[in-house]
Amino acid sequence: MGKYILNGRNPLEGKIPIYGAKNSAVAILPAVILSDEPCIIENVPQINDVYVILEMLKRMGASVEMMSEHKYRIDATKLSSYNAPKDLSRTMRASYYFLGALLGKYKTASISMPGGCDLGPRPIDQHLKAFEYLGAQWDSEHGSVIVKSNDRLKGDHVFFDTVSVGATINAIIAAVKADGTTVLENVAKEPHIVDVANFLNSMGADVRGAGTDVIKIRGVERLKGSEYSVVPDQIEAGTYLVAAAATGGDVVIENVIPKHLESIVAKLIKAGADIEEFDDYLRVKRYGDIYSTNIRTMPHPGFPTDMQPQFAALLALAKGTSIISEGIWDSRFRYADELRRMGARIQVDGKTAVIEGVEGFHGANVKAPDLRAGAALVIAGLVADGKTEIGDIYHVERGYENIVGKLKDVGANIELVEDEDVEKRA
Ligand code: EPU
Numbered sequence: 148m149g150k151y152i153l154n155g156r157n158p159l160e161g162k163i164p165i166y167g168a169k170n171s172a173v174a175i176l177p178a179v180i181l182s183d184e185p186c187i188i189e190n191v192p193q194i195n196d197v198y199v200i201l202e203m204l205k206r207m208g209a210s211v212e213m214m215s216e217h218k219y220r221i222d223a224t225k226l227s228s229y230n231a232p233k234d235l236s237r238t239m240r241a242s243y244y245f246l247g248a249l250l251g252k253y254k255t256a257s258i259s260m261p262g263g264c265d266l267g268p269r270p271i272d273q274h275l276k277a278f279e280y281l282g283a284q285w286d287s288e289h290g291s292v293i294v295k296s297n298d299r300l301k302g303d304h305v306f307f308d309t310v311s312v313g314a315t316i317n318a319i320i321a322a323v324k325a326d327g328t329t330v331l332e333n334v335a336k337e338p339h340i341v342d343v344a345n346f347l348n349s350m351g352a353d354v355r356g357a358g359t360d361v362i363k364i365r366g367v368e369r370l371k372g373s374e375y376s377v378v379p380d381q382i383e384a385g386t387y388l389v390a391a392a393a394t395g396g397d398v399v400i401e402n403v404i405p406k407h408l409e410s411i412v413a414k415l416i417k418a419g420a421d422i423e424e425f426d427d428y429l430r431v432k433r434y435g436d437i438y439s440t441n442i443r444t445m446p447h448p449g450f451p452t453d454m455q456p457q458f459a460a461l462l463a464l465a466k467g468t469s470i471i472s473e474g475i476w477d478s479r480f481r482y483a484d485e486l487r488r489m490g491a492r493i494q495v496d497g498k499t500a501v502i503e504g505v506e507g508f509h510g511a512n513v514k515a516p517d518l519r520a521g522a523a524l525v526i527a528g529l530v531a532d533g534k535t536e537i538g539d540i541y542h543v544e545r546g547y548e549n550i551v552g553k554l555k556d557v558g559a560n561i562e563l564v565e566d567e568d569v570e571k572r573a
Contacts (some may be wrong), residue, residue: 148544152553153528154560155510158397161557164444165384165403166192166217169376171339173241174198174316175377176221180209180248181323182350184372185222189459191241193217195545199235203242206232210474211343223560226253232257233291239545243271243313247320253266254376257293273311277318281325287435298567302327302366310335310446315362323352333402338407342378347371382453383408383547388412389457390526390554393464397432397542398470398557405429410450414440414550439467439504444474449473455499456482456523463491464530465504473498482520489527489535510535515542522547529559 167190176317177200179186182203191197191215200208201211201219208227212220229249236242237259249256271292276287278469286293315335320343321328335341344357350373351393352510353365384403391398392415396410405412405424412422412442415431417440423430444452452475462469464549473479480500483493488511493504510533528535540563541549551563 148541148562149457149565151528151540151543152564153510153524153525153530153531153535154533155508155531155535157529157558157560158394159391159398159529159554159557159559160465162399162401163553164401165379165386165528166548167188168192168342168380168382168422169194169196169337170241170312170337170382171268171342172377173181173200173239173243174339174343175246175375176204176321177248177320178320178343178347179204180223180226180245181252181347182370182385183224185220186350186449187214187218187220187374189218189374189376189379190379191217191219192380192548194548195541196239196241199239199291200241201229203235203245203408206235212552219562227257229253229257231232231256237290240269240313243274243444244320245273246292246294247277247317247505250296251300251321253296254296254299257291259288260287260292271313273309274315274317275308277305277307277314277331281321281329286403292573298531300325301473302329302364304330305332307331307333312337312340315340318355319344319347319357319362319364319439321348322364322366323354324368324370325364327366329364329366331362332360332544334360335446336360338378338381346373346375348545349375362435368395372478379407381411382451384408384412384429385451385454385525386416386457386522386547387421387553388420388429389454389461390529390535391431392418392433392437393461393530395433396557397430399428399435401428402410403427403429411454414442414458414517418465427490437461437504439465439469441470443468443472449474452476452479453519455479456519459483459500460486461522462502463493463505463527464507465502467504469502470503471500481516485520485524488513489531491527507532509533512538514538517547520541525550525554525561528561529554539564
């Protein structure tokens with residue numbers, strides 16, 4: 148897929164538009180299967196994870212029409228298969244939402260065990276537990292997971308053992324058409340959980356309490372079509388906020404919901420950024436020093452794990468020492484080796500990283516180990532003295548729409564060079 152080549156040290160200046168949230172879109176698009184009519188989904192991010200989900204829908208017999216750049220009409224009312232294509236489902240974590248959607252509508256589903264970023268063990272036991280409470284059975288063979296129910300799913304009380312974004316959303320999706328009421332406790336509260344519930348309710352579902360500790364779903368027989376716009380991507384917005392602050396820039400981040408960015412903004416202010424908040428945009432500036440601060444990632448409304456690597460890149464340039472504790476994933480510090488190549492001083496011990504601030508980064512050849520780690524390396528490359536080449540950028544392209552174009556528009560010196568061009572230059 149190529150590399151990003153950056154020449155750093157330009158402060159970013161201008162405006163960056165934000166589109167729909169990846170982790171919301173990848174749940175809403177499979178959930179269209181529940182509808183008994185076509186749906187129109189707007190503000191869909193143009194990213195590889197979305198293209199894979201749309202391709203899966205098409206291969207299962209849905210009609211997918213792109214109406215304009217971020218708008219799709221999806222008719223998934225007549226599917227030819229209830230098995231998500233294996234070659235595609237194993238490439239991305241979010242393919243597990245096909246289990247909830249197909250089980251909820253057709254009482255049967257299978258996917259290949261979901262992949263995604265390597266962040267340590269990524270079990271789906273809590274998803275399967277919820278399906279079992281609703282009356283389904285599951286089995287796994289040859290790397291596939293199969294869920295089935297002989298009868299219509301039946302509402303029940305599910306208390307999750309761990310707070311899981313995916314299991315919460317999947318249980319909601321599966322329960323929407325169940326017989327009776329489902330109560331979910333110890334649930335995740337991320338903005339995309341509220342977004343998926345809003346989408347389902349716009350089709351006629353009865354989901355209450357999303358965003359709080361207890362979610363109640365009263366099953367309905369039928370769901371109508373809906374025209375729905377995906378919530379702005381808080382992590383994409385957060386990434387550009389950090390990029391602007393790291394480069395000492397002055398950037399307006401447009402089309403955001405500031406409330407969703409509170410924990411990120413609070414830490415950026417601690418780190419020395421100046422942030423002004425408006426109805427649907429934020430302006431971030433930084434002229435003075437970067438200050439050290441400690442971060443502990445937690446489920447929403449805590450500081451999001453998906454912003455941890457990007458903050459590490461910023462704090463590596465701070466005056467003083469910062470400590471980052473990862474509270475969600477076993478292993479989310481694979482960027483540390485790469486940032487060290489650029490001059491960062493980071494020591495990792497288990498789920499904790501100790502970052503001693505340095506004066507600056509120097510350009511280097513690095514590789515994106517996963518999506519958000521890749522974003523952290525882009526931020527480091529924007530600040531570094533000299534040329535940085537980032538390989539394995541398919542990770543980044545999975546989740547950031549037109550990252551190169553958006554950064555160029557605010558003055559960054561960044562190019563995506565396809566593999567062939569890279570070889571020609573060598
Ligand atoms: N967990 C279990 N059992 C389960 C599910 C999760 O033990 O059945 C554990 C996980 O191992 C982890 C914790 O619970 O330690 C939280 O996992 P969660 O289920 O919340 O994560 P996820 O739904 O698989 C989503 C995002 C991730 C994001 C996490 C946490 C999608 C497609 N992915 O993953 O996003 O880090 O929530 O907020 O929504 C990213 O965008 O870069 C990314 C990795």
